[in-house]
Amino acid sequence: MDLHSLVLGDLNNYDSELNLDDEDVESVDNSQTNRWILEKHNMWTKITLNSFYEECAAGTVTSAQLTKWVYDRYRLAQSQVILCDMFESIFGNLASGFCVVVKEDLDWFKNKWHHLLQLSKGQPQEYQPTYGAQELIDYSHRALEKDSKPCTCLLLCWLVNFAFYQGWRMTQRHYQSNQSEILEIARWSCREELMVAIIDIQKLLDEVLAQSGNESLIAELALYFDGTLARLDDMFEEIYLAKRLPGMKEYCSKCGRQGHTQERCFNFSLSFLFFVCLLISKSAISVEDMRKEVGNLVLDSVPEPSDSLLQVISQFQTSRSSLVCDIVSGGDRSGSILFSTRFGETSNIHCIAGPGACREQQTFFSEPVYDALWQPGGRGFAYLKDTGGSEKFSVFYMDMESGLHYPVSRTQKGRCGAILWNEDGSSLCYYSTERNGKDWDIYIVDFSTHHERQLQTSVPRIVFEGQGSWSPMDFYQSRLLLRNFISSEESYLYLMDLNNPSMWVSILPSVESEGGTTAKSAISFAKFLKVSEKVENCPIALVSDAGEDFHTLRIHDPFGKPLTQVETNVSGDIEELAVANYWTPNCSVFAFAVNNRGSFELFLGSLRKDNERVVPKVELHQIFLQSETVLKNTASVLHDDSLKTSTLANFSLREVNVSVIRRLRLNASLGLLAFSRYSPISPGDIYTVHIDTKIVRRWTFGEVGGLDRNRFxxxxxxxxxxxxxxxxxxxxxxxxxxxxxxxxxxxxxxxxxxxxxxxxxxxxxxxxxxxxxxxxxxxxxxxxxxxxxxxxxxxxxxxxxxxxxxxxxxxxxxxxxxxxxxxxxxxxxxxxxxxxxxxxxxxxxxxxxxxxxxxxxxxxxxxxxxxxxxxxxxxxxxxxxxxxxxxxxxxxxxxxxxxxxxxxxxxxxxxxxxxxxxxxxxxxxxxxxxxxxxxxxxxxxxxxxxxxxxxxxx
Structure with a gap:
């Protein structure tokens, strides 16, 4: 009998010999089934296994037919002993066709397999997992210590699982009493080091591929078994495995409780065979080549969207937000606001003169523009731009009168950022990784007056060579506030004097935790509060979580000594801080926003200091924005699983105002605070608050692609x-x-x-x-x-x-x-x-x-x-x-x-x-x-x- 006949006819022969109807499967005498399998076993071994490569290579039988035949054999096999014998034969045949390194692994494994079979073969039905379980674990530990080959480790992992399944089947009636023993084996077999070993197997597969090549068989095996191997670790998910394994759901429904146990056993058996077969091929699945390019997009197996879908999506994508960049001060455009929005392909810089005024686009690049910052006393702004999303930002300057653009950083080697002007616009500070691509150095560029439409700038010079991440937080007169960022939970603030490089002051507040060690803290913002025309007399406002769970606002003296902490009635992190850009006698204005569980609250404050007051006085005003949207807050409804029987009517308990505030910008000379405000049903728009009157005004009205806002x-x-x-x-x-x-x-x-x-x-x-x-x-x-x-x-x-x-x-x-x-x-x-x-x-x-x-x-x-x-x-x-x-x-x-x-x-x-x-x-x-x-x-x-x-x- 050839393999082709076995595949197509053997199952029918078996059914006819036993006279089985589907509904009678459960009643079949296991001994009768086992005798039939024993009679056929030698024939299977001689014809099937010895012809495994030969028949497939000759095309006598398709791999799909072979797969079905193997699956049916295991589906009908009631004897774990016979299955084990079949696996031993399979190992012998496979090992003869592998390269040396794999053959050694398989020979080693076959011997260990045979040894472990003796632990369970022939044991009585009342076999208890306690017998041999600890021996199995100890033996496996010793084996891994002696042989760390990834193939061996992983095979051994699944071997332990298989032995576990044998014990499971024999003790299914005593599962509860032996649960801890079984779980101990299961936990060992899924240890981290065995999972890590999976990665190294790819190297082994590369070697095997040179010795073999029947990829189509493996591809169809993978498709047919639909993830049996991957679910091996989920030993206890009977229902899920029944849904996943082809034909298993129907079979288990016929076989009742015992069917579930069998499902586990030959689920593993098939998985194990599949894994061994994977060693033959580098790629288990052959994916049809559906790669094409559309513009700059490379689409691989991505279906073409319909025109109607593109049309609908286009409406939603044409909505646009406006993100504040800076307030223009000086010249004909004084009081205007620079902002970023997208009209066309990418975000560019625009200018708007007042509430509801027409925007004027300033930059027209095919790449996005970031962080435009107006030059005090100048006629243009500095900005950042990269190419192709590389984030290798370079610094540029645009003269808004001439429309000309000038490179400032003069290199595209590293990444630049955190651009800051000093108080009169004569110098620009930023960080750059240009030196070695890793460390953030602090650079300064000097600007001179315009001569015949040409901007004169100095060559960028390093004023501080950093190790790690350093960035300027503020730049006033000769002093810089520099932050050393370690992580989101750890950063440090320092004061540097350009006229006195030896002066180096740490501003980070130290907080002693239990045990005398200094707790880590982070700083998110730091600014000079300009209450004096001399920087050495200006306090420092910083936002830090030192000693607190949230980031709060603190005032320190010019040398880092804490003076006061600004308290609000809102709990949450301060996520935005803006300060006045010029000094007035004994007073400085500032603004900040508090993130209260996703809804932002805006505060406007002033710091007053006189010679008689050691601690400056802080005055705060909360700015209430007119609500254009509501957020339904149901947090109090959801405790104690109250939604188990809820309906949608429960979701209307109370409504509160909601705003998300970004990019606070404050210009004290103009008496104006600007920011972008977002809501769930409205794109980001620009708002201002008049510092004296506290009047809130909306400047932009973002488009939503012609959609009905009331539906949002x-x-x-x-x-x-x-x-x-x-x-x-x-x-x-x-x-x-x-x-x-x-x-x-x-x-x-x-x-x-x-x-x-x-x-x-x-x-x-x-x-x-x-x-x-x-x-x-x-x-x-x-x-x-x-x-x-x-x-x-x-x-x-x-x-x-x-x-x-x-x-x-x-x-x-x-x-x-x-x-x-x-x-x-x-x-x-x-x-x-x-x-x-x-x-x-x-x-x-x-x-x-x-x-x-x-x-x-x-x-x-x-x-x-x-x-x-x-x-x-x-x-x-x-x-x-x-x-x-x-x-x-x-x-x-x-x-x-x-x-x-x-x-x-x-x-x-x-x-x-x-x-x-x-x-x-x-x-x-x-x-x-x-x-x-x-x-x-x-x-x-x-x-x-x-x-x-x-x-x-x-």
């Missing part, structure tokens, strides 16, 4: 309890629809030290209004805006805890009657991309689709590949990959390590010039996931970096 949807503020009882805040957007249950999109922000805020998001409104999706925008542990303790809860070895927060959110969704927990997708970018990948690995059976934008797939390769100037600060957050123990941990939590567990359809997008998360992070996860036979779209933009800025790419 506000979020609810909710909380859910995570796995450890921590309350996680989350923005919930619900469609205006009669649907009883909404499909859900979970958006996970990046950072990780960032915060999802209730701002106008065109994508959200499109999905809400056009697709009827509910959107959940959580701020998982590690987010900013909720205090430094909350922000530190994900650091280094706690990196997987935020992923567990998403698991708790999925639990919360399942309890809500208006959310469809069968239709959930996840979306995230950068660190949020890592969160997306980790979520579909850990909770893939509960998620239907995922989008990873410029995400991290392997923390080690990410840290080694991110730009040198930011690498050290990222190591503080994630861990130092140069430390062996931390490297092992980072590999163990990286999505790439567990990519074989991804079976959720995935869309990955990257920027070719990304300096933060290299495009290789996206490419390697795409290649790995496609080996699982998963639908995976990939898009990369050749002219973008960390995110897509150009309209044509969005």
């Amino acid at each position: 949807i506000n979020p609810y503020l909710v909380e859910f309890d995570s796995f450890d009882g921590l309350k996680i805040p989350c923005w919930l957007y619900l469609p205006k629809s009669d649907s009883k249950r909404f499909p859900v999109l979970i958006h996970i922000h990046g950072g990780p030290e960032q915060q999802s805020l209730p701002v106008f998001t065109p994508l959200f409104q499109y999905l809400l209004l056009e697709k009827g999706l509910a959107i959940l925008d959580p701020n998982v542990r590690g987010s900013s805006g909720y205090g430094k303790r909350y922000m530190s809860l994900d650091d280094q070895y706690r990196r997987k805890d935020p992923v567990k927060d998403i698991g708790s959110l999925l639990d919360w969704i399942a309890k809500q009657p208006f959310l469809d927990n069968e239709r959930i997708a996840v979306l995230g970018g950068s660190y949020g991309g890592f969160m997306v990948l980790s979520s579909i690995i850990e909770y893939g059976n509960r998620i239907r689709a995922a989008i990873d934008m410029v995400g991290i797939s392997n923390f080690v390769s990410y840290l080694e590949g991110t730009s040198a100037y930011r690498r050290d600060s990222r190591r503080k957050e994630y861990g130092d990959e140069r430390d062996p123990e931390m490297r092992k941990f980072l590999l163990s939590i990286s999505p790439l390590t567990h990519s074989q567990r991804i079976f959720v359809p995935l869309f990955v997008a990257a920027g070719q010039n990304d300096p933060r998360v290299p495009a290789s992070e996206s490419e390697q996860i795409v290649q790995a996931v496609r080996k699982n036979g998963v639908e995976c779209w990939y898009m990369i933009a050749k002219d973008e970096g960390h995110g897509y800025q150009k309209k044509s790419n969005r």
